[in-house]
Amino acid sequence: MSRERASSPRFGHINSGHYKDLPTHAVSLQRPIEDFEDRWLYALMMRFYGKLWEVGSVEAFQDVFVDCLECHYHAYVDAKVLHRDLSENNLMFKHADDTNDGNVKGILNDWDMASYVEVNDEILLSTAKHRTGTVPFMAVDLLVDGTPPAHLYRHDLESFFYILIWAALHYDFENKQRLGKVALPVALWDADLLESAMDNKVALLASPEKMNTLREHVLPGCQALLPWINALWTLLSKAQSDYRVNFNNPKWDKKTRGGCITFEKFMEALGRTPRHFTSQTRPSN
Numbered sequence: 708m709s710r711e712r713a714s715s716p717r718f719g720h721i722n723s724g725h726y727k728d729l730p731t732h733a734v735s736l737q738r739p740i741e742d743f744e745d746r747w748l749y750a751l752m753m754r755f756y757g758k759l760w761e762v763g764s765v766e767a768f769q770d771v772f773v774d775c776l777e778c779h780y781h782a783y784v785d786a787k788v789l790h791r792d793l794s795e796n797n798l799m800f801k802h803a804d805d806t807n808d809g810n811v812k813g814i815l816n817d818w819d820m821a822s823y824v825e826v827n828d829e830i831l832l833s834t835a836k837h838r839t840g841t842v843p844f845m846a847v848d849l850l851v852d853g854t855p856p857a858h859l860y861r862h863d864l865e866s867f868f869y870i871l872i873w874a875a876l877h878y879d880f881e882n883k884q885r886l887g888k889v890a891l892p893v894a895l896w897d898a899d900l901l902e903s904a905m906d907n908k909v910a911l912l913a914s915p916e917k918m919n920t921l922r923e924h925v926l927p928g929c930q931a932l933l934p935w936i937n938a939l940w941t942l943l944s945k946a947q948s949d950y951r952v953n954f955n956n957p958k959w960d961k962k963t964r965g966g967c968i969t970f971e972k973f974m975e976a977l978g979r980t981p982r983h984f985t986s987q988t989r990p991s992n
Contacts, residue, residue, distance in 0.1 A: 759771065759800070760874070760880065761800075762800050764881075768880060768932075770811060772871065773974075774800075774814075775813040776867055776977075779793070779867075780981075788818070789821060789824055789858065789860060789863065790818060790821050791822055791840065792820035792840055792841060793840075793863055794844045795870055795873055796841075797815065797816045799813070842897070842901065843897050845862075846861075846862035846865040846866060847908050847909055850901045850902070851901065861962065861963055861969070865943065868936075869896070873893065873896075875932045876893060877890060890924050909947075911940075912943055913944065913948075918940055935977055938977065939977075941976075942967055942972060946964035946967035949967065
């Protein structure tokens with residue numbers, strides 16, 4: 708999904724499991740039938756979009772990253788839809804004029820875990836019976852066993868931060884490749900245990916020493932991303948620190964962590980001026 712339009716479907720077709728008489732009992736013999744949910748299968752044919760690491764340069768990556776950040780914001784503010792499953796595979800790009808001249812536009816893809824937002828910015832919970840998100844890129848609050856808290860806009864902003872770090876540690880833009888081995892500072896993000904991923908991210912946001920270690924692993928071709936990483940780390944670290952102080956303060960805005968984690972603050976940290984941002988656009992939460 709890009710800012711100027713959604714993806715370009717050539718055709719679409721919808722089937723349900725019941726329509727095809729699929730034997731839901733064969734999916735798993737160890738779970739009761741009540742645990743299964745009816746789903747719709749959508750098949751779309753569209754242009755071929757590129758993966759983040761295939762974009763060709765760190766500068767092009769930065770443009771694509773900001774495009775996706777702005778698209779995500781306007782989907783939330785204007786369309787009242789929150790993505791809730793941001794990952795390195797859901798941020799994509801296309802060449803702006805169907806050539807390979809390096810002029811690219813970001814595409815925010817894969818909205819099947821998205822949820823509508825009410826007028827008062829409360830998230831309308833989806834029918835999914837499991838948490839939403841991709842573990843290496845999920846916000847700290849959501850990395851809990853059992854029922855997770857409501858998925859907020861700031862949780863998706865936190866995911867953008869983790870995607871940025873992941874790119875800096877794994878993307879070879881010159882050769883359009885992603886390194887296969889997970890970098891040591893974020894190895895626990897990709898672990899099986901949610902608690903391990905949570906503890907590692909909490910420690911990263913609380914410890915300048917751990918951030919220094921992470922910086923040492925940033926690839927040579929991604930050094931230009933360090934100012935962004937540093938600025939966003941400062942923002943999120945302050946938000947986490949303020950949360951500990953204001954945890955029991957009913958007047959403190961928990962949705963934005965005291966106003967720290969907003970679209971405007973993110974764009975300011977990146978040094979980018981929001982496009983298509985007018986006084987008619989309501990503030991983000």
